[in-house]
Amino acid sequence: MSLAKDNNDLAAQANNAGNNSLFEAQYEHDLEHKEVEGLDADAPLTLRALVSTKEAGVIIGKAGKNVADLRDQTGVKAGVSKVVQGVHDRVLTVTGSIEGVAKAFSLIAQNLLDNPITSSPPGTPLNALQPVAQTSSVRLLISHNLMGTIIGRQGLKIKHIQDTSSARMVASKEMLPQSTERVVEVQGSIDAIRIAIYEIGKCLVDDWERGVGTVLYNPSAPRVPGAGPGGYAAGGAPAPGARTNNYTSRTGNGSDFTRPRDESQFRPRPEPAFGQNTANLRTQEISIPADMVGCIIGKGGSKISEIRRLSGSRISIAKTPHDESGERMFTIVGTLEANEKALYLLYGQLEVEKDKRMNLSGDHIIEDDEE
Structure with missing residues (x-):
């Protein structure tokens, strides 16, 4: 049924x-x-x-x-x-x-x-x-x-x-x-x-x-067609009507997890020259459920290292939860385009993990009335 x-x-x-x-x-x-x-x-x-x-x-x-x-x-x-x-x-x-x-x-x-x-x-x-x-x-x-x-x-x-x-x-x-x-x-x-x-x-x-591991719903403005995470288009420029960076993605409880399209567009980028053009650097924070942090870091830090390399942003992870929700804060520092790519890849990794957990739990949800 x-x-x-x-x-x-x-x-x-x-x-x-x-x-x-x-x-x-x-x-x-x-x-x-x-x-x-x-x-x-x-x-x-x-x-x-x-x-x-x-x-x-x-x-x-x-x-x-x-x-x-x-x-x-x-x-x-x-x-x-x-x-x-x-x-x-x-x-x-x-x-x-x-x-x-x-x-x-x-x-x-x-x-x-x-x-x-x-x-x-x-x-x-x-x-x-x-x-x-x-x-x-x-x-x-x-x-x-x-x-x-x-x-x-x-x-x-x-x-x-x-x-x-x-x-x-x-x-x-x-x-x-x-x-x-x-x-x-x-x-x-x-x-x-x-x-x-x-x-x-x-x-x-x-x-x-x-x-455990629930991705909490956060009401957010509808994304424009072709926009990536945070309302940005694939090229990294803000999509029409989208909010710009320097924001915290956590709106209420949980994080806004968005499915990536094609990661091939992200080629390795050099680390930002933090001694130069610091006026162009942006700092962003996103809050991630504690039990999801491991899937982002990866074995031996492999996944987070790859995200840093592909995006060119510096990403630091809080060692302890920042509030009673148990979530941990990720701080992303880089240019507007680099940060957007980092967010895109972070959200994609979370979406993959979310799909895995849904598939594992699906047999508990709908009862089959066929005999």
Whole structure:
């Protein structure tokens, strides 16, 4: 049975839960939620969701009041990725205990229900479920490798989550651009969303190893035809409308990994003469998941040495993660063209590794109903 058909059939069976609670009363009611046997509600969990720019404004509130209140009420850490010009989606990240994260998303859903957004953003990656009266929805970002954990064999796990919570759930068939994440939309009453996310969180914590190496989705402006990584054309000049260099590729969480076209265009270049024409040198930084660093360095440093040689840029790698995400910073120094070639090759190596991991995990995702 295909994943899309499986989820649509299951979603059709789900019923909406009862009436919504008040925003403040909901949090107190959530303290009594102990429905999953053996659940460690204090287990750490980071859960990401897609929100529109307008929804992000509601979630953050004036001068950050709403998100600050959310942190105080639930004990979670919560934040929204920066605005990207021309992009209508942002990433909401919530970190805390399973219980705290579930409560946080229920309060966010209630807040969005109380402050409705009248129009849907164009270009939404998933054909969203159409909310009905007194329901809200959350678009969770879930690693492709963890979809099997949530769906379960023959779809039994996702059916259990929907039956337990009375929420509707539907998963996108494709991964989001330049990532290994997919969208799982959860729709229902505020309490239904809380219970569903509680159950989903338990699945993710129990099987966290499968999520290692996930390439996180970062909303970014569409690339122009023929453009390489960072919006640059094959010759190294900025493509029309593209942002120039001197930027950090990490926008929110994770990195923007782009498939290379033909590496034959990159011929060995001499190291930049750092004692001369230093005004032409650019410094760029990209953040790479720690477990992906090895595939870039290669055995005995062979791969990173080749990237340095082909691009002509100097590339240094931080020895330790630069923040709580566990990612490590790569610093690239060279001319604009050299840096662009270095990025192109780095992203290509990451894409190759991503494809390898997807192929290894593919048999866990889609159940085959042929007998």
